[in-house]
Amino acid sequence: MQLQGKVALVTGAGGGIGRAVVAAYLEAGASVVGFDRVAQEDAPGDPRRYRHVVGDVAEWADNRRAVDCAIEAFGGLDILVGNAGIYDDRFSFGDISGEALAEGFDQLFSVNVKGYMLGVHAALPALRERGGCVVFTSSISGRHAGFGGALYVAAKHAVNGLTRQLALELAPLVRVNAVAPGYVETGLQAPPDLTAKGAVPPPDPKRMLLGFLAAPSDIADAYVFLASGKSARNITGTILEIDGGSALRGPGA
Numbered sequence: 001m002q003l004q005g006k007v008a009l010v011t012g013a014g015g016g017i018g019r020a021v022v023a024a025y026l027e028a029g030a031s032v033v034g035f036d037r038v039a040q041e042d043a044p045g046d047p048r049r050y051r052h053v054v055g056d057v058a059e060w061a062d063n064r065r066a067v068d069c070a071i072e073a074f075g076g077l078d079i080l081v082g083n084a085g086i087y088d089d090r091f092s093f094g095d096i097s098g099e100a101l102a103e104g105f106d107q108l109f110s111v112n113v114k115g116y117m118l119g120v121h122a123a124l125p126a127l128r129e130r131g132g133c134v135v136f137t138s139s140i141s142g143r144h145a146g147f148g149g150a151l152y153v154a155a156k157h158a159v160n161g162l163t164r165q166l167a168l169e170l171a172p173l174v175r176v177n178a179v180a181p182g183y184v185e186t187g188l189q190a191p192p193d194l195t196a197k198g199a200v201p202p203p204d205p206k207r208m209l210l211g212f213l214a215a216p217s218d219i220a221d222a223y224v225f226l227a228s229g230k231s232a233r234n235i236t237g238t239i240l241e242i243d244g245g246s247a248l249r250g251p252g253a
């Protein structure tokens with residue numbers, strides 16, 4: 001029960017990684033507000049400690065509404081998990097039209113970068129009040145080329161920069177870290193303008209360095225650790241890579 005009595009807000013809570021983080025937080029004793037553009041019928045744990053807000057992370061007012069929900073339902077906020085994201089299906093930069101690139105940029109950066117910034121800004125007064133923390137979902141694409149297209153890779157590099165800048169600016173009251181997964185089996189999707197090539201097939205588990213494809217539950221504990229008061233109270237500005245060693249061989253291996 002590492003998060004007993006804590007209150008968390010998790011964006012992208014309706015999908016693979018976000019939903020697993022909600023379940024891990026509930027199991028660790030936290031109360032949780034899930035925030036997603038899609039409605040969620042059932043809480044992935046004790047329903048008395050779960051609320052769901054439907055909204056768009058790219059909209060300031062929706063972020064405020066999600067934070068207000070945490071304060072009204074559970075009395076405050078200790079942990080913000082910025083996680084909602086979309087992919088770019090590794091679109092080919094040289095082949096896409098300028099119009100589709102411009103549209104794709106606005107869509108992907110609105111969710112994957114602006115959504116994270118607005119979330120922290122909306123949560124900041126509440127996080128400062130209780131000495132809270134932020135955990136972002138970055139990616140192997142935050143440091144390495146080839147696991148996404150130009151938009152996704154640029155956006156995840158931006159998330160790593162945002163993690164470090166906010167860690168610097170918000171200390172000592174608020175810690176800011178990120179988890180950077182490699183491939184995880186989820187329903188991660190690209191917006192329509194970037195899907196021309198179709199979805200990227202999952203990697204062959206036999207070709208993975210550790211011999212398996214990660215499920216969301218394989219990485220959710222890292223979000224518990226980074227939000228806990230154990231060694232993590234001394235961790236800020238860190239990008240925790242959980243990629244099964246994929247970066248060692250690169251996307252083509």
Ligand SMILES: NC(=O)c1ccc[n+]([C@@H]2O[C@H](COP(=O)([O-])OP(=O)(O)OC[C@H]3O[C@@H](n4cnc5c(N)ncnc54)[C@H](O)[C@@H]3O)[C@@H](O)[C@H]2O)c1
Nearest residue numbers: 012014015016017037056057084085139183184186187188
């Ligand atoms: N799946 C992977 O291999 C992988 C690897 C590294 C990083 N990630 C990152 O993990 C995060 C979660 O993705 P996932 O893989 O669980 O995919 P997912 O599609 O299963 O979950 C993403 C969730 O975000 C929600 N969402 C999307 N746009 C939104 C918006 N504008 N407002 C509110 N909610 C919105 C979706 O409805 C969905 O429930 C993303 O940031 C993604 O970039 C995924």
